Every structure is written in C-alpha cells, then in structure tokens.
Amino acid sequence: xxxxxxxxxxxxxxxxxxxxxxxxxxxxxxxxxxxxxxxxxxxxxxxxxxxxxxxxxxxxxxxxxxxxxxxxxxxxxxxxxxxxxxxxxxxxxxxxxxxxxxxxxxxxxxxxxxxxxxxxxxxxxxxxxxxxxxxxxxxxxxxxxxxxxxxxxxxxxxxxxxxxxxxxxxxxxxxxxxxxxxxxxxxxxxxxxxxxxxxxxxxxxxxxxxxxxxxxxxxxxxxxxxxxxxxxxxxxxxxxx
Numbered sequence: 001x002x003x004x005x006x007x008x009x010x011x012x013x014x015x016x017x018x019x020x021x022x023x024x025x026x027x028x029x030x031x032x033x034x035x036x037x038x039x040x041x042x043x044x045x046x047x048x049x050x051x052x053x054x055x056x057x058x059x060x061x062x063x064x065x066x067x068x069x070x071x072x073x074x075x076x077x078x079x080x081x082x083x084x085x086x087x088x089x090x091x092x093x094x095x096x097x098x099x100x101x102x103x104x105x106x107x108x109x110x111x112x113x114x115x116x117x118x119x120x121x122x123x124x125x126x127x128x129x130x131x132x133x134x135x136x137x138x139x140x141x142x143x144x145x146x147x148x149x150x151x152x153x154x155x156x157x158x159x160x161x162x163x164x165x166x167x168x169x170x171x172x173x174x175x176x177x178x179x180x181x182x183x184x185x186x187x188x189x190x191x192x193x194x195x196x197x198x199x200x201x202x203x204x205x206x207x208x209x210x211x212x213x214x215x216x217x218x219x220x221x222x223x224x225x226x227x228x229x230x231x232x233x234x235x236x237x238x239x240x241x
Contacts, residue, residue, distance in 0.1 A: 001085075003092035011093050015157030015200035016186070019089055022138060023191040027080060032140050032190075034074035035214055038067060039108055045073060051107075052115030054169040062115030062206065065108040070216060071236075077104065081218050086136065087239045090220050093134060093195060097241030098223035100232070102126070102133055107215045109148045114207025118175035119153075122219070123198040124164040125174065129226045131161075133198040133219060139188040140214035148207040150186040150194060153178050157197040176201060 003019075011017040023031065038045065047068035052061075071078040080086060081104065091097050109115070123131045143149040156162070162176035178201045186194050196202055198219075207213050220238070224231055 002088055008092055011195065011197075014152075014154040016152045016154065016194060016196040016202075017093065018186060018188065018192070018194045020193075021189070021191045022083070022086055022089070022136075022193045023080065025191070027076065028140065028191040030076045031080065031216065032214065034076050035070070035106060035108075035140060035216065038070065038073050039065065039106070049172065051117065051170070051172050053171050055171060056169070062113050063108075063110055064115045064117055065106075065110070067106045069103055070106050071101075071104055077216065080138075082238060086218070089195065090134065090136065091239065094132070094220065094222055096222055097239055099237075099239040100221050100223055101236040101238055102128075102219040102221045102232075104216065104218045107217060109204070109207040109213040109215075111147075111210050111212045112208060114148050114213060116206050117204045118167045118173060119178035119201050119203040120164060120174055120176050121156075121162050121199045121201055124162065124176060126198065127227060128198065128221065131199050132225065133221045134195055135198065136193050136195050136218045136220070138193045138216045138218070139190055140216060141212060142188070142190050143213055143215065144187040145185050145205070146207075146209040147211045148204045148213040149188065150196075151183050151203050151205065152186060152196060153182050153201040154184055156201040157199040160199065162199075162201060178203070
C-alpha cells in the first residue's frame with residue numbers, strides 16, 4: 001500500500017519522514033540476532049571498520065562500527081529490503097517503481113563509547129546525479145537522544161550541496177555546517193524506520209549511555225542514476241515498474 005499524500009507531502013517539504021514499525025517482532029528478533037553474530041564473529045567482514053577512528057590512534061576512544069552490505073552476510077537483511085511494505089514506502093516517496101539498491105550498512109554505537117557522526121549529507125560522500133537517492137534508517141534498538149538517535153535539519157535538502165570538509169582527525173568522516181537551532185531529534189522504537197533524502201543534513205550524537213544502539217540503513221536509488229558521469233548499472237534491482 002502506497003503512502004497517503006499527507007506523508008509524501010511532509011517528506012517533500014522536510015526531507016525526512018518517520019514511518020513507524022516496518023519489522024514484525026519475528027523479523028526484528030532475527031535481524032538483531034544476525035547483526036550480533038556478524039559483529040561478534042572473530043573473523044570480521046572485509047568492509048568492517050570504525051568510523052570513530054582518528055589519525056594516530058592505535059585504539060580508538062570512540063566507536064561507530066560499520067559493515068557494508070549486510071544483505072550479503074545474512075538472508076534476513078536481503079528479505080527485509082525486498083519486503084513489499086518497505087518498497088511501497090520508497091516508491092511513494094521516490095515517485096517511481098524502478099528502485100535499485102545503492103548499498104546497505106550496519107552502524108553500531110556500543111554503550112558508553114559510541115562516537116559522534118557529524119552533520120553531513122549522504123550525497124556529500126556519494127556524488128550521485130541527479131541527487132534523488134534516499135535512505136531508510138531502521139532502529140534495531142530503541143533509539144533516543146541518550147544513545148544516539150538520528151537528528152535532522154528539516155528542509156535542508158532543498159538547499160543543494162552543503163559543502164563538506166574532512167571531520168577533524170577522523171579518517172573516514174566528512175562534515176558540513178548546520179544551523180543546530182533548527183535541528184529536530186527523531187527518536188524511534190526498535191523495528192521502526194525513518195527515511196531521509198540524500199541531501200538532508202543529519203547527524204547522530206555520541207552514545208554515552210549504558211545501552212547499545214544498533215541501526216541498519218538501506219540506501220535506495222532510482223534506476224539510471226549517474227555517479228561520476230556513469231550510469232550505475234551493476235546495482236541490485238529491488239523493484240521494477
């Protein structure tokens with residue numbers, strides 16, 4: 001079932017949308033178990049890295065642990081990204097039924113030392129043209145202001161490229177200027193999701209609480225999108241109109 005106009009209009013105006021639960025209790029439990037197994041395995045996937053790592057640190061003081069393409073590592077993630085409810089939401093907001101996967105990623109902030117992810121636009125990393133990608137951020141734990149929920153600048157997707165620079169000494173992060181007086185927190189329950197446009201400024205604060213914060217993000221692109229002048233033809237097709 002496609003979203004009603006009140007929700008699609010909110011997304012067009014604000015550049016993000018909370019959509020409530022997208023996972024059943026069974027899917028949530030399976031995703032949590034698979035997520036933990038992948039992160040706790042002695043042999044980590046090749047894409048595993050700590051986005052909290054800074055230059056010159058042998059052991060990082062903070063952690064934002066990332067694994068790319070979880071759908072290749074456990075079938076639950078592959079099933080969820082093909083779920084009709086998920087794709088109906090994206091089709092409603094994207095305005096077309098030809099939906100491909102850019103990639104997906106796990107972003108794990110452990111208790112007590114989960115690090116910041118600074119203000120940025122996703123397309124500051126990706127450089128997709130036209131900039132019409134969108135991300136579904138799924139909470140696998142209750143996410144609030146204490147343990148690292150999402151923050152957004154509503155409407156910032158309308159202002160184009162924000163102009164990014166390297167985020168201090170972080171090896172793998174960039175940042176953009178943002179008027180934090182306009183920021184809105186997006187707390188969510190486990191199993192719930194929010195979608196944001198690839199040019200919406202967003203960030204997550206440190207997790208210094210005693211609770212972990214597991215998140216999984218699916219990045220969707222319309223068919224025939226370009227990167228560095230080349231059409232991305234090698235991406236997984238999730239829905240074709």
